[in-house]
Amino acid sequence: DIQMTQSPSAMSASVGDRVTITCRASQGISNYLAWFQQKPGKVPKRLIYAASSLQSGVPSRFSGSGSGTEFTLTISSLQPEDFATYYCLQHNSYPVTFGPGTKVDIK
Amino acid sequence: QVQLQESGPGLVKPSETLSLTCTVSGGSISSYYWSWIRQPAGKGLEWIGRIYTSGSTNYNPSLKSRVTMSVDTSKNQFSLKLSSVTAADTAVYYCARAIVMDVWGQGTTVTVSS
Numbered sequence: 001d002i003q004m005t006q007s008p009s010a011m012s013a014s015v016g017d018r019v020t021i022t023c024r025a026s027q028g029i030s031n032y033l034a035w036f037q038q039k040p041g042k043v044p045k046r047l048i049y050a051a052s053s054l055q056s057g058v059p060s061r062f063s064g065s066g067s068g069t070e071f072t073l074t075i076s077s078l079q080p081e082d083f084a085t086y087y088c089l090q091h092n093s094y095p096v097t098f099g100p101g102t103k104v105d106i107k
Numbered sequence: 108q109v110q111l112q113e114s115g116p117g118l119v120k121p122s123e124t125l126s127l128t129c130t131v132s133g134g135s136i137s138s139y140y141w142s143w144i145r146q147p148a149g150k151g152l153e154w155i156g157r158i159y160t161s162g163s164t165n166y167n168p169s170l171k172s173r174v175t176m177s178v179d180t181s182k183n184q185f186s187l188k189l190s191s192v193t194a195a196d197t198a199v200y201y202c203a204r205a206i207v208m209d210v211w212g213q214g215t216t217v218t219v220s221s
Contacts, residue, residue, distance in 0.1 A: 001168070034207055036152075043201065043211045044152065055209070087152055091206045095167040096142075096154040 002026050002090050004099035012107040019075040021102045023088035028068045032092035035064055035073045038101075039084045047086075048073065078104070109134035111202050111212035119196075119219050125189040129202030129212055136160055136183045140205050143176065143187045145198040146214075153198075157206055158185055192219045 003026040013019050023033065031051035036044040046055050048064035051071055061076040075082055083106055088099040115127035129141065143155040156166035158176040166174045170189070178185040189196060197219045204210040 036208070043214055044208070045211075046207070046209050049207050049209070089152075089208070094165050095169070096157075096206060098152040098154065101151050 001095055002029060002093060002097055004088055004090055004097050006086075006088060006099040006102045008102060009100065010103040010105070012105055013078050014107045015078055015080055017078045019078050019082075019104060021073045021086055021104075023066075023071045023073070023099050025069045025071075025090055025092075029090045029092035031067050032090055033064075033066070033071050034089045034091070035062075036087045036089065037082075037084045038087065044087065109204065109210050111204065111210060113200060113202050113212045113215040115215060115217070117216055117218060119192055119217060120221050121193055121219055122191055125187070125192050125196060125200075125217055125219075127187045127200055127202075127215065127217070128184050129186070131183045131185075131204075136178065136180055136185065141178070141185045142203045142206060142208060144201045144203060144208070145196075146201070147195075147198040155187065155189075155200075194219050 005024045007022045033051045035048040038044040047058050047062050052064045063074045065072050085101045085103045087101050110132045112130045119125045137160045140157045140159050142157040146152050158164045158178050164176050173190045175188040199214040199216050201214045202212045
């Protein structure tokens with residue numbers, strides 16, 4: 001199985017901050033990576049697919065980059081509605097695996 | 108706009124079989140893969156498996172011996188069965204479209220308890 005790790009596991013940030021979350025795969029996954037946002041009690045929402053493609057309707061302050069084994073999700077200017085947990089997902093090979101999540105809360 | 112809705116019992120006894128159905132509305136179930144994912148309270152997401160509308164499946168090896176997925180294209184539904192459940196199977200269960208999960212159901216909470 002491909003193991004996904006995320007760093008940091010949690011972070012505190014302020015509105016307006018630039019936030020970067022890293023996801024690493026235990027082996028190369030090309031660009032078969034997606035990012036999801038989940039707010040407490042809510043359904044996960046896809047933000048990014050194919051490592052860097054922005055899901056329709058998602059604000060442009062979200063961006064993704066990377067290929068192979070290292071990927072980043074960047075929020076250019078954190079907004080109040082962005083406080084949530086973020087998960088990466090690899091779908092290069094089975095079983096599909098999620099990262100453990102990064103919780104972004106208010107500083 | 109495609110919408111998904113999970114349905115099934117919210118309480119299952121230990122050692123019994125959990126059965127859930129996901130109904131697809133606003134679009135056809137055909138020509139897509141459909142996934143099941145679960146999330147124990149306060150924990151991360153776990154992919155359970157996926158099914159294509161032909162009936163072809165891929166399961167997470169960690170659950171493979173207990174999982175069966177099926178699809179009913181006439182009803183625009185696909186289903187999950189998880190056998191021999193224990194308390195560790197208590198979770199919110201989600202259905203989602205495709206392996207890249209662009210559309211999700213609202214989730215249904217399943218508790219395993221006697």
